[in-house]
Amino acid sequence: MKNKIPFNQLKYILLDMDGTLLDLYFDDYFWGHLVPEKYAEKHDMSFGAAKDYLYSTYKSHEKTLNWCDIDFWSRELKLDIPALKEQIRHLIEVHPHVIEFLKLMRQQKKKIYLLTNAHFKTVKIKFKKTKIGDYFDDVLCSFNVGHPKEYIEFWQKAEKKLKFEKDKSLFIDDTEDVLVTAQKYGIKYLLFKASASSQAESKKSENFMTIHDFRELM
Numbered sequence: 001m002k003n004k005i006p007f008n009q010l011k012y013i014l015l016d017m018d019g020t021l022l023d024l025y026f027d028d029y030f031w032g033h034l035v036p037e038k039y040a041e042k043h044d045m046s047f048g049a050a051k052d053y054l055y056s057t058y059k060s061h062e063k064t065l066n067w068c069d070i071d072f073w074s075r076e077l078k079l080d081i082p083a084l085k086e087q088i089r090h091l092i093e094v095h096p097h098v099i100e101f102l103k104l105m106r107q108q109k110k111k112i113y114l115l116t117n118a119h120f121k122t123v124k125i126k127f128k129k130t131k132i133g134d135y136f137d138d139v140l141c142s143f144n145v146g147h148p149k150e151y152i153e154f155w156q157k158a159e160k161k162l163k164f165e166k167d168k169s170l171f172i173d174d175t176e177d178v179l180v181t182a183q184k185y186g187i188k189y190l191l192f193k194a195s196a197s198s199q200a201e202s203k204k205s206e207n208f209m210t211i212h213d214f215r216e217l218m
Contacts, residue, residue, distance in 0.1 A: 012164040013105050017116040019174035019196030023093040063150050068117045085125050092129040101214040102135035113162050114139040117148050149178045155185040179208050
């Protein structure tokens with residue numbers, strides 16, 4: 001893989017957070033188990049009924065800013081979502097070889113930017129646990145620009161704010177829809193990060209070059 005991406009020509013490394021740099025197991029467990037459990041307790045209903053209701057509610061906000069807005073979900077579900085995330089903060093983990101990759105990119109004088117749909121409060125919790133924030137030149141949340149990464153408008157504003165050059169940028173994400181939008185916008189080098197969660201089957205992409213582990217880029 002490292003032979004297919006001309007790192008000597010790259011100046012900018014654009015990275016997604018959840019599933020790409022961090023193990024998605026935390027988020028899968030949080031939204032798929034802990035939140036339904038707490039919602040069921042609050043409303044005196046079965047775990048299964050709570051999960052069914054929540055999954056349909058989640059889906060109705062997919063690809064919108066609400067999707068990752070933990071303040072929205074706190075209001076919507078009448079649960080303290082940030083506090084619940086803190087309860088299981090110990091489950092937040094960095095994927096293997098991510099730190100080594102970030103250090104290597106730093107040594108090579110690349111500009112490293114985090115581009116995430118995650119709410120800034122979530123980013124703060126995860127940076128506090130993992131310390132990966134130390135490696136970024138800047139962090140851009142979809143809430144800063146008013147659009148999720150699945151929309152061209154996000155990329156227009158991201159380029160304006162971060163001043164990266166599309167033809168000298170590599171973007172890595174575990175969501176294919178986001179990569180499609182980045183490709184349409186003109187980001188030259190794109191990689192799909194499989195193995196988003198250590199506890200789930202690895203995903204596949206027929207449209208983008210794929211890595212399972214950041215060691216493949218080193």
